[in-house]
Amino acid sequence: MDEDEVALQDCNGNTAFSLAVASGSLEVAMILMQKNAQLPLFRGGQGQTPLYIAALFGYAEIAWFxxxxxxxxxxxxxxxxxxxxxxxSDLYGLGLKMFEDDSALAMARDVNDDTALHILARKPLAFLQQSSESVALKLTRGLWKEILMQLPDFNVKQLIDNPTRVLFEAAEVGNFPFLVELIHSYPDLVWKVDDKNRTIFHVAVLNRHANIFNLIHEIGYAKHAIVTFKDNEDNNMLHLAATLPPQHRQNAELGGTWNLHHELVWFEAVKKIMQPSYAELKNSNGFTPQDVFTITHASLFKDGERWMKDTAKFGMLVSILITIGVFLASFHAVNGEEKILVLSHVLNVSVLVTLASSSISTLMFLSILTSNYEKMNFLYVLPFKLITGLVTLFIAMSTMMVAFNGRLFISLPHGLKWVATLTFTGTFIPVALFVLVQHYQLLSNMWDSTFVSKLLSGKGKYHAFHRKTNASLYTESHDACDGSSFHVL
Incomplete structure (x- = not known):
């Protein structure tokens, strides 16, 4: 096959080389190029270049070639x-290379009139790279730097606000690194509001993005002005925290109690940064933030109460059974004069620990069933009781297994000690399953709640903004008491 034959096109205008690229086969493409080195320049169907085809299908290796x-x-x-x-197609490395070869791409727009920044703002997953700085972040930094260098202030605002508002799209999807990169170089962006008069912090609260909301603790006195902003329906930031987040931001796997706990953490965290008088303001419908929270979370309160009671009932049943069994076994405790003295002491201590742990667990679960299911109890008291009950139940189950296997080990003849070892291994399977099925999910929920609580308290170590820029952030006009009087871009 000569070089002309290998360049023949099918009825759709595609060469064999274009089809090889579309299938992702770099090896076949290179073999064909040995026959005709000009094949990468032959356009396929609809005049598409092989490079475009490779980029469209996300074949990074072929596209780079x-x-x-x-x-x-x-x-x-x-x-x-x-x-x-x-x-x-998430080929950010090649996109960065193209931008480095032609910086004018920073201001270019696609068929939807979007710039590259608009597209990157909607891709939070592209910035999630733990080991090193993501390529998407490097591309964002380069694009933003070029825009700030080439365009005057007014045109910069027009570019990021048309056709959609970059900042608020990023805040809505939780694109934290993207926002930090833009605001780091242009701090006044924290004052921008959307069509509903909401800042990125209001949008972050509404969509429950803790890392973005936490940035409000880094803007100094500007925080006290921004929290006074009201949207078009007179909702302040606490009203937004009192509403349920969008459906895609609700975690159905957490269960009613932990979802409610998560919502209460958000409400209390936002309330802490609000002036007391603003926490009691009414919106255009005549509702205070507390009213909104009670109305919108009514079903969540019912689900949380039902889930908590059901969990406590089953937990108490298991702990009572363990208590009864160990209580009866305690009357047959091993005498310290047995041949295996050390093991007999371990056995007696295990029985004692099991009895104490199961009793505490029973009392905790009983306390849950008789508790008052008020809002603040879901925030602190009920989760603490549930965690204590489950942890002590786990301890009781573990020490009960130790006691059972210890007694079996002592009672068996010397030649059958392997039976006790095998039984010891087998009886811990239920404990392991209990940990994996119940405690793992519980600990995961505890971690999520603890992390969110810590982050919302302003203890997260992001330091996205330099403190020396706080003076420029806090640009106020003649009336410092009215949030609408502050300079808004």
């Missing part, structure tokens, strides 16, 4: 088209 062979032949429209295709 074709880029230096193709870029000189691309016109301006194709160049921009491929750049945006790389970003849409």
């Amino acid at each position: 074709l880029y230096p062979l193709t870029k000189a032949t691309l016109d301006q429209k194709e160049w921009i088209w491929i750049f945006f295709t790389c970003i849409h």
Whole structure:
């Protein structure tokens, strides 16, 4: 097959090389290029270049291979088209390379009139890279730096506000690194409001993005002004914290109690940064934040109470059974004069610990069943009782197994000690299952609640903004008491 034959096109205008690229086979593509080195320049169906096809399907290796062979032949429209295709297909490395070769791409717009920043703002997962700085963040930094260098202030605002508002799209999806990068270089962005007169912090509260909300603790006295802002329906930030988050931000796996606990943590955290008088303000419907919380979370309170009572009932049943069994076994405690003196002491201590732990667990679960299910009890008292009851129940189950196997080990003849060892291993399977099925989920929920509580308290160590910029953030006009009087971009 000569070089002309390998460049033949099918009825759709595609060459064999284009089809090899579309299938993701770099090896086949390179074999074909040995017959005709110009194949990367042949356009396929609808005039698409092989480079565009590789970018469209997200084949990073092939796209990087074709880029230096193709870029000189691309016109301006194709160049921009491929750049945006790389970003849409998560080929941020190649997109960064194209931007480095042509910085004008920072202001380019796609067929939807979006800039690259608009697209990156909607991709929070692209910035999640623990080991090192993500390529998407490097691309964002380069684009933003170029925009600030090339455009005057008014045009910068127009670019990030059209066709959609970049900041608020990023805040809605929780794109924390993206927002930090933009605000770090342009601190006055914290004053921007959307069509409903909400800042990014209001949007973060509404969508329950703790890391973005936590940034409010880093803007100094500007925080006290921003929390006074009201939206078009006279809702302040605490009203937004009192409403249920959007459906996609609600975690159905947590269970009623922990969902309610999570919501209470948010409400109390926002309330702490509000002036007391603003916490009692009414919105256009005549409701205070507390009224809104009670109305919108009524079903969650019922679900939380039912879940808590059901969990306590089953937990108390198990702990009572353990208590009865160990109580009866305590009358047959091993005498210290047995041949295996140390093991007999361990056995007696295990019985004592089991009895104490199961009794505490029973009392905790009973206390839950007789508790008053008020709002603040769901925040502190009830979770503490539930955690204490489950932890002591786990201890009781573990020490009960130790006591059972210890007694079995002592009672068996010397030649059958392996039976006790095998039984010891087998009887701990239920304990392991209990930990994996119940305690793992519980500890996960505890971790989530603890982390969110810590983050919302302002203890997160992000330090996204320099403290020396706080003076420029706090730009106030003649009336410092009215949130609407502050400078808003």
